[in-house]
Amino acid sequence: xxxIVKVRSHLNRIEEYTCCLxxxxxxxxxxxxxxxxxxxxxxxxxxxxVATYLFVWFTYLGAVVAAKMSAHNRVSFHFKFFPPVVKTxxxxxxDLLWIAFNLYFVYLSYDxxxxxxxxxxxxxxxxxPMKYFYxxxxxxxFLMSIRILWNMIDRIKGVEHDDPEAExxxxxxxxxxxxxxxxxxxxx
Numbered sequence: 001x002x003x004i005v006k007v008r009s010h011l012n013r014i015e016e017y018t019c020c021l022x023x024x025x026x027x028x029x030x031x032x033x034x035x036x037x038x039x040x041x042x043x044x045x046x047x048x049x050v051a052t053y054l055f056v057w058f059t060y061l062g063a064v065v066a067a068k069m070s071a072h073n074r075v076s077f078h079f080k081f082f083p084p085v086v087k088t089x090x091x092x093x094x095d096l097l098w099i100a101f102n103l104y105f106v107y108l109s110y111d112x113x114x115x116x117x118x119x120x121x122x123x124x125x126x127x128x129p130m131k132y133f134y135x136x137x138x139x140x141x142f143l144m145s146i147r148i149l150w151n152m153i154d155r156i157k158g159v160e161h162d163d164p165e166a167e168x169x170x171x172x173x174x175x176x177x178x179x180x181x182x183x184x185x186x187x188x
Contacts, residue, residue: 008150012068015143019061026054046125053123053133060140067147088155095152102145109137 033047066072074094079087113134121130154160 015061015065015068019058019065022054022058022061026051026058049123049125056133057136060136064140064143064147067144070151091155092152095148099145099148102141106138106141106145109141113138
């Protein structure tokens, strides 16, 4: 297995497990808050704020996972009418523009977090410096750029990454065709 394949595999697992962990923690925290408020008239002072930050991190890392799966919304219906080469060129140009935007946003958010953010900005209830919560911005947009670049290189090589919904539709169509073939054989 090549080094790039190993790196991709480990990065996939890290991103997906981190998303799962963030989701589980913020849902559990919010559920606990509800139970505590309803039955004990108490609330964890920092609970809602931390749950909000966990949700934000989950959302941005989820966008990275969606980029990995090529599951972001994009208008691609018209590409079906183009020759494959034109489709590949158009998608590559669109991806390059997307990467350029992401890298510019990485620069802006990194500059904000490390140069422009006041060191005394702290979370209201936890006292944690806000830079740690905002750090997700350069991280997520950088990781998303890497994912888009990897998918673009794969597409140029001829490996197509379909979003999970397209794969599920193809799977259902195959199963339907197999069932139709079985039903056709049994009626003959």
